[in-house]
Amino acid sequence: MRTRPSFERFDEEWARKAMERSPSPKGIDGYLGIRLESFEPGRLVASFPVTDEIVTMIGNIHGGCVTALVDHVLGVVMYPVMPPKSWAATTEFKVNLVAPVSSGVVRAEAEIVSMSARLAVVRVEVTNTFTKPDATEETTRLVALGQGTCTIVAPKG
Amino acid sequence: MRTRPSFERFDEEWARKAMERSPSPKGIDGYLGIRLESFEPGRLVASFPVTDEIVTMIGNIHGGCVTALVDHVLGVVMYPVMPPKSWAATTEFKVNLVAPVSSGVVRAEAEIVSMSARLAVVRVEVTNTFTKPDATEETTRLVALGQGTCTIVAPKG
Amino acid sequence: MRTRPSFERFDEEWARKAMERSPSPKGIDGYLGIRLESFEPGRLVASFPVTDEIVTMIGNIHGGCVTALVDHVLGVVMYPVMPPKSWAATTEFKVNLVAPVSSGVVRAEAEIVSMSARLAVVRVEVTNTFTKPDATEETTRLVALGQGTCTIVAPKG
């Protein structure tokens, strides 16, 4: 039996602007080219393209690219559903890296699975969509699974 | 996009016997009265009743009861889908405890979300079904979320 | 460079009573016979004996016994150093299980490695001290490593 939180608010305006402003012109999310693709209450999909810049000599991308994406969506998914002007601090997360990535697009889907006034638990699934050599159609496979805790910090005074 | 493993085998006989033999007459799973309720390929539901024995002075059960259930289902869900005579070692897991438990039934659902020849990632959701004071109907709420790694150990020789 | 928190208070009286009252007459900590052995500011050592009751047919103890001990020390280590009447909620933890246990004593050492007004991070190392067949001296080996987050809940009103 799946039990999921219901959300009292969903700030579509915030979500729309955040999508428009992505990818960021600087910072690690800008370096990776993380683009916010879609928001729903308690959900966020975001992705980055696998460029030559991030592929290592071994032919795969560094795990740190995937974990930076996990960290990014863990926090950003919180904003449209928190009280206005609150701040989401990523307290901790855990990630399993289950397959390497060498081309295509890396996409994360974050879902808030538990939320109280102070804490939320977010789960993240990361997939890689790519075209295998000699193939004509794209393949999508799971590359990472995350679970983390966000602390909701109320605005001051 | 959800991507889940497909399973080459599902040993219904093993699953049926494991359910019949639960709860165990001894051990921590026997102490808690963990009952295996249902198996599907890559899924297991198991539960224990909240007895006076495990409720502390504060009125809640010890978090260790919930984490022992998480540990239990993480390993047991693997057996019907592994090659015969393999052994599933719980390498590590992470658990978020999101609500206290004081009565009713604690139920875990484990799902294998990634599986290779050597490693599997399992996610677990734990709920508590109970009747609130003065209520007539049962409530089910989320109490814990886990994610862990099992190592599949091949039989010797 | 190791940086560790300093603690403004250390309630020796609380620690002394908690040690005297352990093992608990009931609950999962009582079932395992968890004994609080020693407290220092930000540190706790606790153990349980490996009895026939908790050894499974395979000859090892259930991982849930070890994770229940981890959960126990994660919370209890907090009490002597928190403001009086606060409550420590184990928000989440992660544990690696690195070796099986079949006899002797299981001992955990918890250390508070970070602490703010609201959150603490605790690390736990679990060892097994036992005598190998045909050996005359005891061996101690690492069996589990944990890291978790406690939320410090202030007393009401």
Place this chain on the structure above:
Amino acid sequence: MRTRPSFERFDEEWARKAMERSPSPKGIDGYLGIRLESFEPGRLVASFPVTDEIVTMIGNIHGGCVTALVDHVLGVVMYPVMPPKSWAATTEFKVNLVAPVSSGVVRAEAEIVSMSARLAVVRVEVTNTFTKPDATEETTRLVALGQGTCTIVAPKG
């Protein structure tokens, strides 16, 4: 009682070359400027400088910079102590982020705390050394704590 693995080999040549070649000219570790500072058997210290490029509008660095460093040292610490030509795959890790970073240097120390033929557990502590406004001396504080699992993959053939 601390129990730590002993290491049968320590490839100083590998370590020396890896230090010389850091920071990488490309990739996420190159973007951050991660420099390998020192190796000992089972230990690695590495750092990156906090540049304007990685500081966000809020004035702090993205958590993904810290978690990318954790991911990096988790794998790299393994190479000098593994059998030659083995490969270390970061299977999973967990990280607690305990303080923000806005200037100075971010430094991680990785320690292999458990190691078998196939799996290792690595702990990481991340500190930030910086000069507070109006201060004359540097301060070092803890910013993150990690624990993860590496799978040791033997060379083919």
